[in-house]
Amino acid sequence: MYFLELGGEDDAFARCESRQAATGVRPLAPGLALANAISNDRLRGLAYTHRASSLLGHTDASLESARALLETASLERTGSVAVRATDVHGSSGISPTRTERELGSVLVERGFSVDLDDPDHVLRAAFSMGQLDDRDEQGDLFEAADDESSGGESVSVCALGWLAAESVRDFGSRAPTDKPFFQPGSMDPLLARAVVNIAGAGPGRTVLDPMCGTGGVLVEAGLVGADVLGTDAQAKMVAGARTNLAHFLDDSSPSPTGVSCGDWHVARGDGTRLPVADSSVDSVVFDAPYGRQSKIETHRLEDLVAGALAEARRVADRAVVVADRSWASAARDAGWELEAAFERRVHRSLTRYVLVLSAKS
Ligand SMILES: C[S@@+](CC[C@H](N)C(=O)[O-])C[C@H]1O[C@@H](n2cnc3c(N)ncnc32)[C@H](O)[C@@H]1O
Structure with a gap:
């Protein structure tokens, strides 16, 4: 399974586009989606998906939970690593720099070397909190978009995964x-x-x-x-x-x-x-x-x-x-x-x- 980091302000629109490069796309948190499989080639050409990462797991949006997940996850890789973290729309208030340091040290404890310039693998950590935009592409979405009360459930998510593909930002x-x-x-x-x-x-x-x-x-x-x-x-x-x-x-x-x-x-x-x-x-x-x-x-x-x-x-x-x-x-x-x-x-x-x-x- 993969998690997608979406761009822009309309997650439903970004998910609609991402379906040309991924199967089983569904919302995970604001700015994040899950997918069953991806086409690396097609993902490179997406406008509103920035990255896809092979999912290690997801927890609530806290550094402690992310650490615990990484300490126990099955990593199945060797070589050098770099951790890159993001706080989607600044929603969780969790520091990406601190996250990168702490999760990097977990990976070192688990036998990896760190290479920030040219790593063999990049671990993505994405934090996101807020109302899940789970409107999807059936029916007339103009009505749903106008309805202020149509926000979905409140979610708090940290997704961890190995970077698999990135879109070309040119x-x-x-x-x-x-x-x-x-x-x-x-x-x-x-x-x-x-x-x-x-x-x-x-x-x-x-x-x-x-x-x-x-x-x-x-x-x-x-x-x-x-x-x-x-x-x-x-x-x-x-x-x-x-x-x-x-x-x-x-x-x-x-x-x-x-x-x-x-x-x-x-x-x-x-x-x-x-x-x-x-x-x-x-x-x-x-x-x-x-x-x-x-x-x-x-x-x-x-x-x-x-x-x-x-x-x-x-x-x-x-x-x-x-x-x-x-x-x-x-x-x-x-x-x-x-x-x-x-x-x-x-x-x-x-x-x-x-x-x-x-x-x-
Ligand atoms: C909004 S613009 C398209 C902009 C375009 N997507 C772009 O990126 O430049 C609409 C275009 O429709 C053209 N147009 C207007 N009436 C037309 C017609 N009957 N048949 C073909 N083109 C027409 C205009 O000349 C104009 O270039």
Whole structure:
């Protein structure tokens, strides 16, 4: 079994993404989840999971309990070690430095040498206290998210485990404003990576963004190995997306996540009339225009989103839609089933909604 260290403020969203790289994911404590098995390769490409560690056990969030657990755990390794501790969201008040010292001395007593610079094994100790966010991805989560009283049980957890895999944290190098082509309204690479992962992007898969803008979604899907297709109604965006995709994906060396970047193709087109055959892509991901930020070509916003949802359903069985409002009923009208829905507050005047859609069974 493994424990996952999640990032961001929405554990349910992070767990949803992590399911592309792990099985049996379930909440453990704020910022922490348990999983039965992981794919190391896929975990490297996650946005909202930082690490997975092979679980030695978990106790309540106290240093004494963590010590006792480590003194008796079956360790089954030899070599040098380093202990790295974290207090998730500062919730337990337990000092990571003291934890690293104390648990390190337990490991020395148990026959390990300590090498802080280049250890053979890293022991992760994660403390977390607070209300368990056990909302998961069934039904309409917007209601649960709005309901202040829906907090889960109070938990106090320390998870101990051997570090097994870490995600590559290179998103800062692709900040929208630092890309060769930038326009306001570009999607942040962290959110873009999460949504393409949720859509199932990876080697051997094809992802289509019918309103690709600067190509923020397509770049992240290409970097995890998917072949990507984009259309946009504006010639300026098509040219800009091509510039960005060439910059980030036209590299024959493996991407930082260790896979070959996917092929890409971008054309000018209307997202409500896509130039691709029925059921020809694995998933569609798009960021609907917000009206005030993105020029809406020829359509009212409602018609554009309804038309794009219907086209997405024609060409794929899975879609993830990001928008400044829910669009859940438009998605149902277009023949989609709402698999999950998340509400993400970007800043005071902008909330982003993420809909995860699958074909009605
Ligand atoms: C919110 S932006 C997409 C941003 C993009 N995800 C990014 O990271 O840059 C929406 C895009 O939809 C495009 N658009 C508007 N109407 C369209 C239509 N009918 N067909 C295709 N694209 C359209 C706009 O030109 C704009 O680039």
